[in-house]
Amino acid sequence: MSIGHTLLALLESGPRHGYDLKRAFDERFGHDRPLHYGQVYSTMSRLLKNGLVEVDGIEQGGGPDRKRYAITDAGVTDVGHWLAQPEKPEPYLQSTLYTKVVLALMTGRDAGTLLDVQRSEHLRLMRELTQRKRTGDLADQLICDHALFHLEADLRWLELTAARLGALAKEVTR
């Protein structure tokens, strides 16, 4: 995720201080990975240098965290471009799991058990997310669903691979 664009878009509703931006980001997008203050200030100084934000005011007391930032017209245009640009689908062509399966087969280890244990680990995380969905609000449900569908996709790959282990073993040990 582009932190710069996200912070910039958060400024569209009005000027904010750095610490206020961090809090807004963490509340909406940073459940599992809150921003460091350092990230916020380095990002803001870059945006400032590029003319996408400007300093709207500085509170008494000085120091970088007292600056209030406002988005510029160029910043608004930049957010517009970012939102309009589709994200690159990530195909994960060289996944660790694929490598592990092939290596297990090549070395005569039990690839079926490897996949069973992986399924179990995926399901453990999916149970946690499902539980969080049950108690969360709609925003929480949507973000959990996004993760759940991705984990489910992994598992569909896993089931297909499990069904083809015999054929794959013949190929990799040939």
Place this chain on the structure above:
Amino acid sequence: MIPAGSLLTATGLHKSYGPTPALDGADFSIHAGEVVAVMGPSGSGKSTLLQCLAGIIRPDSGTVTYDGRPLSEMPDAERSALRRGEFGFVFQFGQLVPELTCVENAALPLRLAGLKRKEAERRALEWLERLEVADIRGKRPGEVSGGQGQRVAVARALVTTPRVIFADEPTGALDSLNGERVMQLLTDAARDTRAAVVLVTHEARVAAYSDREVVVRDGKARDMAGAV
């Protein structure tokens, strides 16, 4: 050996259809109030395991024990009574009786158990309300959506407050949103009534509503609890 405290247990189940074994030494156990997902590829023996556990089919060998008693030692009549009173069933396609209204369908197990119509339908309506389909009580299955019909089927499975619910791909015919809601309502109701749920599914998002999973492959069941 039967694990301590388990409500329903299977040990060493074998079942063949012709020369191919569907179950080849499968073990299983479930506690009261527990939701266990039975997963595995098509043809692995998942549904055969469910049917043996529910006493619908007899295994060629091996034992199924419910509440301390082997099903094989029960006379047919007693086993049927068990299936009507203590077990509840939900299948992929609701399998509602097309001539009956939704509330009559949900009340059916109680009527079969000899309850008077009014009382049976009063209790059935409570379950329809809980499953958010009380408004279609007077409609016939052909007049309601797939998601609504499946909720009626869940209500029918729960109306006798069974101790074990057998669900075979209960959301298989539903879209994601309806499927999720049915799973929420089903597992919430089961946990409230301390019913055990044997949940056969090939969908991971459905299995995520379980407490643990058992993987069936080549007729054997592997309990994945503690595997990680």
